[in-house]
Amino acid sequence: PVARLHGNAGNLPDLAEVKGQESARRALEIAAAGGHNLLMTGPPGSGKSMLASRLPSILPPLTPRELLEVSMIASLAGELGEGKLTDRRPFRAPHHSASMAALVGGGLRAKPGEVSLAHNGVLFLDELPEFSPQVLDSLRQPLESGEAVIARANHRVTYPARIQLVAAMNPCRCGHAGEPGHQCRRGERCVTDYQARVSGPLLDRIDVRIEVPAVTAVDLIGPADAEPSAVVAERVIAARKIQEQRFLELGLACRTNAQAPASAVETMTRPDARGLAFLREAAERLRMSARGYHRVLKLARTLADLDGQDTVGRIHLAEALSYRGEDVSRRAA
Missing domain, CATH: 1.10.8 (Helicase, Ruva Protein; domain 3)
Incomplete structure (x- = not known):
């Protein structure tokens, strides 16, 4: 069948729906502008997943070359349904029970994993410390090189995996550490044990780390005057154009500051x-x-x-x- 381009991949969630969280919105815009990895820490219900799901709405569309790369990986993984293509950047959100083969790639035919299916787009890991520590550490090499290498006894496969990692986590296992009026029975140990599940070398690869506080009822009652995604996307695209021009002058084959x-x-x-x-x-x-x-x-x-x-x-x-x-x-x- 002939491939057809669908530029508007459904109605994307809009940033205008997010009330409050000005500092988190600012961090999201910065991460989008430079392709930086982002980690949001905050109690349950503070809006971390809501913010992450709105990142695709402020990212620039795929270039024809990027679109070709994304479609080839999707085709290899058997995910290119009915020949439909979209210039929206991939947004993959695997569950925290995902195995190493599911995340980085593998299996009998060494298929691409989530990290490659998110190539030129976003890999969102919710409940970051709930992932297996070995699975998380397997991301370190793709984050550094932009490639996922699957080595087997008789063959070695390399898939592109140039991703923007966005992660979210609770501050502790019970989720409410640091909240006014809340006291955890395990105390400080609840926080340190939980956060220690994410290794230092992986954290070192995350440029933007922010705290997302719980939203108050006052924020929800107030007038909805938040900027829509279209306005933020214009600033992101302008910043990306500056970067592209700079890399062109330097003779570098990268598109964002993070790369x-x-x-x-x-x-x-x-x-x-x-x-x-x-x-x-x-x-x-x-x-x-x-x-x-x-x-x-x-x-x-x-x-x-x-x-x-x-x-x-x-x-x-x-x-x-x-x-x-x-x-x-x-x-x-």
């Missing part, structure tokens, strides 16, 4: 004198890894692109550092 190789990070960032001094002091005080340092620079570059500025300033670096998570603020304290 930029380490060798090009300092060339494309070039913070001003105040920003450089601030970053040097922060790197020493927070004992940042080399990967963490480069990821902060990439994130700051995205923030400057959203502002339409050529130079990465101290304000962009400070905001980028604030998204590195609780471990950073704890060390700073």
